[in-house]
Amino acid sequence: MSDPRLEALVREIVSRAVARLAAEPAPAPAAAPAPAVEPLKARVDAWLGRVPGPAAPGAGRAWTTGDRPSYLRATPARLGVGRAGCRVRTETWLAFLRDHAAARDAVSSRVDPALVERLGLVPLRSAARDRREFLLRPDLGRRLDADSAALVKARGLRGARLQLVVVDGLSASALDANLAALLGACLPALGAEAGPPAPGFFVQDGRVAVGDEVARLLDSELLVTVAGERPGLKTAESLGVYVTYFRGRTITEAERSMISNIHAHGLPAEEAGRQLAKLCQKALATRHTGVEVKG
Amino acid sequence: MQLKTTLRGRTYQFADLKGLLGKANEPKSGDQLAGLAAENATERVAAREVLAGLTVRALRDNPVVPYEQDEVTRVIQDGLDAQVFAEVQGLTLAELRERVLSPELDGEALLRLGRGLPSEVIAALAKLMSNLDLITAAARIRVVTRANATLGLPGRFSVRLQPNHPTDNPQGILASTLEGLSYGNGDALIGVNPVTDTLEAMQRVLGSLHELVQALEIPTQVCCLAHVTTGMRALEGGAPVDILFQSLAGSQDACRAFGIEVKLLDEAAALVAERGAARGPNRMYFETGQGSALSSGGHHGADQLTMEARCYGLARRYRPFMVNTVVGFIGPEYLHDGRQVTRAGLEDHFMGKLHGLPMGCDVCYTNHMEADQNDLENLAVLLAAAGANFFMGLPMGDDVMLNYQSTSFHDNAALRELLHLRPTPEFEAWLERRGLMRDGRLTARAGDLGVFLP
Numbered sequence: 001m002s003d004p005r006l007e008a009l010v011r012e013i014v015s016r017a018v019a020r021l022a023a024e025p026a027p028a029p030a031a032a033p034a035p036a037v038e039p040l041k042a043r044v045d046a047w048l049g050r051v052p053g054p055a056a057p058g059a060g061r062a063w064t065t066g067d068r069p070s071y072l073r074a075t076p077a078r079l080g081v082g083r084a085g086c087r088v089r090t091e092t093w094l095a096f097l098r099d100h101a102a103a104r105d106a107v108s109s110r111v112d113p114a115l116v117e118r119l120g121l122v123p124l125r126s127a128a129r130d131r132r133e134f135l136l137r138p139d140l141g142r143r144l145d146a147d148s149a150a151l152v153k154a155r156g157l158r159g160a161r162l163q164l165v166v167v168d169g170l171s172a173s174a175l176d177a178n179l180a181a182l183l184g185a186c187l188p189a190l191g192a193e194a195g196p197p198a199p200g201f202f203v204q205d206g207r208v209a210v211g212d213e214v215a216r217l218l219d220s221e222l223l224v225t226v227a228g229e230r231p232g233l234k235t236a237e238s239l240g241v242y243v244t245y246f247r248g249r250t251i252t253e254a255e256r257s258m259i260s261n262i263h264a265h266g267l268p269a270e271e272a273g274r275q276l277a278k279l280c281q282k283a284l285a286t287r288h289t290g291v292e293v294k295g
Numbered sequence: 296m297q298l299k300t301t302l303r304g305r306t307y308q309f310a311d312l313k314g315l316l317g318k319a320n321e322p323k324s325g326d327q328l329a330g331l332a333a334e335n336a337t338e339r340v341a342a343r344e345v346l347a348g349l350t351v352r353a354l355r356d357n358p359v360v361p362y363e364q365d366e367v368t369r370v371i372q373d374g375l376d377a378q379v380f381a382e383v384q385g386l387t388l389a390e391l392r393e394r395v396l397s398p399e400l401d402g403e404a405l406l407r408l409g410r411g412l413p414s415e416v417i418a419a420l421a422k423l424m425s426n427l428d429l430i431t432a433a434a435r436i437r438v439v440t441r442a443n444a445t446l447g448l449p450g451r452f453s454v455r456l457q458p459n460h461p462t463d464n465p466q467g468i469l470a471s472t473l474e475g476l477s478y479g480n481g482d483a484l485i486g487v488n489p490v491t492d493t494l495e496a497m498q499r500v501l502g503s504l505h506e507l508v509q510a511l512e513i514p515t516q517v518c519c520l521a522h523v524t525t526g527m528r529a530l531e532g533g534a535p536v537d538i539l540f541q542s543l544a545g546s547q548d549a550c551r552a553f554g555i556e557v558k559l560l561d562e563a564a565a566l567v568a569e570r571g572a573a574r575g576p577n578r579m580y581f582e583t584g585q586g587s588a589l590s591s592g593g594h595h596g597a598d599q600l601t602m603e604a605r606c607y608g609l610a611r612r613y614r615p616f617m618v619n620t621v622v623g624f625i626g627p628e629y630l631h632d633g634r635q636v637t638r639a640g641l642e643d644h645f646m647g648k649l650h651g652l653p654m655g656c657d658v659c660y661t662n663h664m665e666a667d668q669n670d671l672e673n674l675a676v677l678l679a680a681a682g683a684n685f686f687m688g689l690p691m692g693d694d695v696m697l698n699y700q701s702t703s704f705h706d707n708a709a710l711r712e713l714l715h716l717r718p719t720p721e722f723e724a725w726l727e728r729r730g731l732m733r734d735g736r737l738t739a740r741a742g743d744l745g746v747f748l749p
Binding site: 063064065066067068070071072074075076077078079080081082083085086087088092096097099100103104106107135136137138170230231232233234236261 | 467474668700709
């Protein structure tokens with residue numbers, strides 16, 4: 001189509017669209033009076049608490065003192081990667097594929113059984129029969145299978161002050177990488193308030209809420225659930241921890257306190273472990289977890 | 296209403312219209328999760344045969360959530376163009392499908408038709424259409440909106456820059472924004488998902504982006520995607536809010552789970568019409584996505600495609616600047632793999648356009664679903680060919696805050712070259728002034744944030 005024809009078409013469509021906007025009966029709220037026009041710059045200045053200055057510098061004039069390296073350092077986003085035509089360069093493409101592969105493999109991975117044994121966790125299964133069913137049926141990942149429920153009653157400590165449940169969630173790799181360091185820093189720092197150590201559990205194909213079933217079966221006071229988080233490209237090894245004051249309550253998500261983004265490039269596992277110990281002590285002292293009602 | 300058919304000697308009887316609508320869908324894990332999917336391929340086609348024989352009137356008379364019980368239903372039913380509805384109420388869905396695909400109806404005629412169709416009818420149409428049906432019908436409909444710049448003109452394809460940052464660091468957000476601008480992204484919107492939904496975060500994000508937009512004289516819109524109530528508080532405090540954002544759902548209950556109701560949205564629309572910073576007249580940005588109603592237990596036994604259509608029925612009340620279906624974020628329990636995401640993206644775009652909405656799409660995938668970069672790129676080409684108004688634009692498509700992958704700066708530039716599409720006229724002129732675009736193509740210096748830095 002030639003340019004003048006295209007232009008005419010564009011003009012026609014715009015005018016028709018604008019006419020339609022004007023002609024159609026507006027919903028009641030849109031019938032508000034036209035705003036008093038206020039120069040945007042003045043409004044932004046006022047809002048930001050700036051002294052109104054001269055007009056913003058135009059094209060070609062420097063508007064920031066920051067240089068390219070300082071901007072690139074300010075974000076983990078994949079910037080400054082160049083291009084091959086409109087596509088990405090080979091090196092950056094392969095790096096992207098590497099990170100996606102790590103994330104995919106983390107989702108389908110299984111926790112190292114030696115780790116579960118070394119940490120003294122009792123292995124359990126959720127009601128999901130396999131990884132595919134776990135992904136497609138969130139409800140099954142939130143329940144124990146019958147044998148596991150029986151095992152909890154047989155091996156668990158009733159009425160423990162603090163009950164630990166570990167679930168693989170969406171990344172077993174995250175447990176392999178960070179669980180030992182997290183617990184290693186947390187458990188010694190808990191002190192006597194946490195009571196005598198109760199056997200912890202590990203639930204394969206488990207979601208966070210499956211821990212609630214363990215706490216209900218054992219009438220635990222405080223539940224700590226550690227879960228592998230959904231992998232991103234930045235890391236496939238991120239853990240989340242949920243602390244729930246359980247006794248006498250029906251639990252909703254808002255009643256959990258959480259620490260997330262636990263991995264080598266986020267919140268390091270040792271530091272997270274110390275934070276977790278403090279969180280548990282506070283929860284036991286105040287008999288409360290979760291968000292306070294916002295003012 | 297005849298809800299029975301016989302195929303290869305077997306009779307298929309459907310309990311009610313809602314059940315029929317579910318079974319007529321392409322396979323989706325979310326419908327299976329809800330227990331609404333067809334048991335096999337033959338039952339699926341049986342459901343479609345029955346659906347094709349029903350009239351527009353029958354679907355209007357049987358909304359999936361009762362009128363008395365649900366304000367979204369009331370918005371859909373009460374907002375219909377009575378004249379148009381009267382003209383088409385006697386058509387069967389089979390006839391309506393052919394009318395929509397007929398070249399005798401141009402884009403304007405399709406928009407007029409859509410104003411008389413309840414969301415359930417538009418959903419039913421999508422169920423009877425193949426992927427290429429959905430593309431060719433949608434491609435004829437242009438929905439043009441304006442805030443500061445004009446979105447949706449023929450031959451134009453725009454981008455919402457999504458410069459998210461894991462801690463809302465202003466310089467980090469600016470870094471991604473600058474790189475995106477250098478690729479010609481950001482003409483639809485520069486829109487940040489804040490880490491925390493607070494007034495403070497909103498002011499920090501909007502403040503630094505407005506400074507940038509003014510300093511570089513960029514003809515675009517800025518938005519912080521906090522809850523609409525946060526946006527309203529910011530507006531009341533005098534913040535320069537161009538566009539108000541909110542996620543929508545397809546029933547009153549599901550909307551309540553998002554903390555919204557029609558009255559609140561009406562107030563928001565009135566507030567931003569009065570005090571919004573953009574020129575207008577369109578000043579709202581909605582996001583939707585199949586599966587959200589089921590996820591919050593507000594689906595009322597209806598399938599996820601029909602519930603998604605009802606989001607659009609609600610959205611069109613507010614003449615938004617942009618509507619974005621976030622199609623691959625929700626997880627494999629609703630859309631299992633690349634094939635299901637592709638289908639959902641094409642359905643949503645068609646349904647939104649026939650509702651008269653300025654549809655774009657967050658073409659994306661998470662790492663726990665059976666999809667990869669190739670699936671994303673395939674759907675991006677299909678939707679760009681279908682005339683989508685906008686996509687997201689992220690550095691290498693990697694959202695370092697929300698942990699999923701969407702379309703990249705590179706992808707959007709490549710789609711424009713491939714399909715001869717250009718940014719909004721205002722933004723294209725700006726790119727030319729900056730030496731970043733010539734004759735609709737990126738110049739050699741385009742593609743690095745350094746072009747804006749000392």
